[in-house]
Amino acid sequence: MRTDTLTTTQVYRVYIKATPQAIWDAITDPAWTEKYGYTNRADYELRPGGAYRSYPSEAMKRGADAMGFTLPEVVVDGEVLESDPPHRLVQTWRMLMDPEAAEEGFTRLTYEIAETKGGVTKLTVTHELEGAPKLALVVAGRLEETGAGGGWAWVLSDLKSLLETGAPMDMEDGLKR
């Protein structure tokens, strides 16, 4: 596989039986972000120019320790570009967990939350990854076998499960509680 094949934009969409506000909270509220996916604790200053930082949860630190490496204090950072709750959040996004990906610098991430019929909300995540081939592999879940997690598809599947059933997926990935 050529390594530049993924270096453009990735688009992920999931339909969740939940209100736009519930989905917005799940993305921006640390009480929620620790419950699914990589279980990071998100810290958002929800205004243009505001800081975004994501801290590893205790579970994540334990998982990393078990695999023999130490996580940085902040695992993802960025800047909020647009915040229109509960419909649209645009931010820059840089992953600091992996030195190679960290060096690729900031990428651009857009969350779009739109109500559809029957109490179902459409969540679209657009990740613009120009110039970030390593990060593109990570967020596409193509390094899952190496313990990098399943990327956005995995995160969104888990988010849907959490919001619809109240419980995240039970997965043997070493990152979960």
Add this chain to the structure above:
Amino acid sequence: MTDDDDRVFKALADPTRRSLLDRLFERDGRTLTELEEGAGMTRFGVMKHLRILEDAGLVVTRRSGREKLHYLNPVPIRLVHDRWIDKYTERQVSALADLKHELEGGSA
């Protein structure tokens, strides 16, 4: 939810549509014209298949200037995997996890 799964399985049950997904997996964000090349069918045929993939949520389109780009959305496949396939492979997976804990000298 069952309806969603039905649409995913039906969309995947066709070799042309799987081939379109494979091509988006190789390189994402393609135009209809690009996807038509090498598909061995009419533009109308490709459009019909893309429509079914879109209805199943497996392809998401996005406008970029005057172009409509097609992206592979792997989330529905992940959902099928997490909800169905994991269910039936659970025992093997947890046995492997136990073995891993044991080999690494940890307690489960």
